[in-house]
Structure formats: C-alpha cells, structure tokens
Amino acid sequence: MVEVRQLVAVDQAIFAKVDIARGTRIAAETPLIMLPPTTTFEEELSGICKTVDSLTNEELKELDQLPCSSKVADEIRERGFVTNQVWSFYKSKKLKNSDGTLLKGKKLRKIVNKTVNLCITYVLNNVQLGPSGKYGSGLFSLYSRIGHSCVPNAFNCWNPILQRLTIHAIHDIKAGQQIFVNYTGITCRTRNQRGVSLYAVWRIVCNCAACTDDAIDQLRYRMLLLDQALAAYQLGVLHDPHLTGVPKLATAQQALGAAEELVKLLKRQRLCGMEIRRA
Ligand SMILES: [Zn+2]
Secondary structure, three states: OEEEEEOOOOOEEEEEOOOEOOOOEEEEEOOOEEEOOOOOHHHHHHHHHHHHOOOOHHHHHHHHOOOOOHHHHHHHHHHOHHHHHHHHHHHHHOOEOOOOOEOOHHHHHHHHHHHHHHHHHHHHHOEEOOHHHOOOEEEOOOHHHOEEOOOOOEEEEEEOOOOEEEEEEOOOEOOOOEOEEOOOOOOOOOHHHHHHHHHHHHOOOOOOHHHHOHHHHHHHHHHHHHHHHHHHHHHOOOOOOOOOOOOOOOOHHHHHHHHHHHHHHHHHOOOOOHHHHHO
C-alpha cells in the first residue's frame, strides 16, 4: 500500500502507492528493537546496550539505514552523556579477545562507537508503546520514515495483543500522497506549544497548515481552552490559572456543550484521530 521515497540527500518519506480509504490499516509493524518501560534515560541506554549483542548483522544493517540527522547526532555526541554511559557499560562487561585477553584500545572503541550510533538512532526514532509508554518503547523501520504533520492523515497505535505498531488512515489518501502522523500525539495545542516539543525532541520546524496559518492557530487555541476545561471538569479540579479564557464548566450540560464544540472544531480541521473519540 505504501512505498519509501528518497526526498533529498538523507531524508526518506512514505507515500501511498494506491488510493487508501479512510479507516484502512496501512501497516502492522513488528519492532526492530523493543525495550521494557524504563524510568530513566540511563536505564534506557543500558537496555539498548544489552540488546546490541542479540542483533543479527542484517538487523544491524537495517538499523543503520534508519533516519538520523547528522546535526542532531553530533549534538548528542557532543553532550557526552550517551558516550559515557556506553563506555561504562562495556567497561563493566569486560569483553575478551578470542585469545582470552581483555579487549581494549581501537577494537573496543569501534564497538563502543557502533553502540553509541545505535543509541542515538534509538533516541531519535523510538515510539512510546501504549499510553505514557505503558508497554515500553520500540524502534520501527517503516514508522521511522513517516513524516510529521500537525494535520496528519494517519494515526499510529501499539497493539499489545498483536505486538505490532498499527498505522491507520484517518482520511481517504490518494495514490502518490505522502503519509503523515502527529509525532506529539497531542492535537489541542497552539503552534508555539507544539513547536517547542517538536524542536526539543526531533529538531523539527513544522511547516504544516496549522503551523503557518494564523486563523488555524486561533482555532487550536480555542481547542486548547476547551480541552483544558473538559480535563478540569472530568477531574473535578480548577483549570490551569495561567490560561485565560478557559470556559467554566459547572454542569454536565455545559461540559457536553464544550465537548460538542471541540468535536466540531476537530472535524472542521479534519483531525479525526483519537482526540475526537475522547471528546
Ligand atoms: Zn505543524
């Protein structure tokens, strides 16, 4: 149903090969690597280091081809944290040469560098599996090549029974169109709020319609207010005092009215992912 296309020198993207009807499951992918839920970055890195040994050459080759911006990779390397963690993992592991002597010097550095690269690829491409990473995180070949848009035409979700990441069309997609998902997983946010997380995590400066059109941004602000008001109503607490204009929802009737308005705004922007269902 889909194919990988080379966009510019390093970027790849996924395009529809045929017309895909809304609701179609485009793909159901097994992870190349999967890690159990972790609470710290150290734990995550140590999990990746432990996985490296079990990977076949073919799997390593496939991981090597995943998108990885050299600029971001260099930034991560410069910070030194990942490299230090990987070094201490291998120092405590005490790898041996075939003659039984301790592996060190150039040979060890080569292994460390390979694992550092893998850690960086993981950091940049991994997907949280389930709500708040309940089932851990994973790295996927096809999904890693799908681009981001704040007005996506597809939606991804971890299926713990199938043990696969499924990708579904949320609109009719024509043959030749690019597939986009929303990396942030959150729709009811303003351009600035989305921009901060997109840049911090993926170094993305998004140019989608919602990020370039002021009128759409106004709609997103209204959606944010409704979303906050509904969350406060649901939890029985007061909304974030820093936000102005959040509607006060005192009765179920008012809450229903706010939810209906939110659904209307989501539909108007063709945002037919999970948020519409929740609302
Ligand atoms: Zn955007």
